Amino acid sequence: MRHDIRIEGYAFRLRPVNDSDASFICRLRTDGYLNRFLHASSPRIEDQLEWLGRYYDRPDDYYFVVEALATGASEGVISIYDVEAHGKRGEWGRWILRPKSLAAIESAWLIYRVAFDRIGLEEVYCRTVAANTAVVSFHDSCGITNQRLLPNHFELGGRAHDAVEHSVSRASWIELGARLSRLAQLTARRIVRV
Amino acid sequence: MQREFIETRVIAILSMILKVPVDSIATREALAQWDSLKHIEIVFAIEDELGIQFSEAELAELDSVASIVDAAMGRHAA
DSSP states (O other): OOOOOOEEOSSEEEEEOOGGGHHHHHHHHHOTTGGGGSOOOOSOHHHHHHHHHHHHTSTTOEEEEEEETTTOOEEEEEEEEOOOTTSSEEEEEEEEEOTTOSOHHHHHHHHHHIIIIIIOOSEEEEEEETTOHHHHHHHHHTTOOOEEEEEEEEEETTEEEEEEEEEEEHHHHHHHHHHHHHHHHHHHTTSOOO | OOHHHHHHHHHHHHHHHHTSOOOTTOBTTTOTTOOHHHHHHHHHHHHHHHTOOOOHHHHTTOOBHHHHHHHHHHHHHO
8 A cells, every 4th residue: 555654773764665666676586596485477567567556555465665864776576465453463574685685684674663662562473484594594693482383375477385474573683683683783883874 | 814713603603593513505595494483593693703893785695604604705805
């Protein structure tokens, strides 16, 4: 949905997606390495604009671009969606970063801050294709212990894939947030300021 | 600082953080545990251990024991 949530970290920010991001999103989603665990996407910007048009009308769906603070360059995308009707639980995903980006930790930190501090969720979860071992490992490395396997949860390329769901409650966010903040701050010190 | 010493320290740090045995030919691509978060922890641990600092451009390229050792050697030569 159209929203006005913007949040800044140490080296990156999240800002609302708009039509001018269609080309960037197409490039991310059609990159042969990045899209290994994504649903198939059209390479046509017109199709992406149509998708965004439907997204703007979809309630409780918050799509962001990850931007570098120093340059404004787009690093990737990330979202919160499927917020339950009573507004207490939602999913984050659509997390794609350009190759070699250093925004992984900080973008995850920022989306959790959006979930808990701006939207006011009590719990947020992320579902990852089990074969996407690098991202599953990232969530494990965050120290998220509340996790479960969802057999045959995703269909990609006509095949069913298991998913791993990692859930974070408001209570467990306190420690997770401190850890991600510290690591994001350390990373930011390396990022060249223009 | 000799390459062999640096390689030994890099392997030790990788093994400690990833909690798996690591050898001199280990790469990030081959080790699922070497995720984005662990990568930052690894890089900063190596910087602290060797008294060096990698650049932003180097951070993303340090994707193997060999590349880390090469970059560390370069930092020491500088």
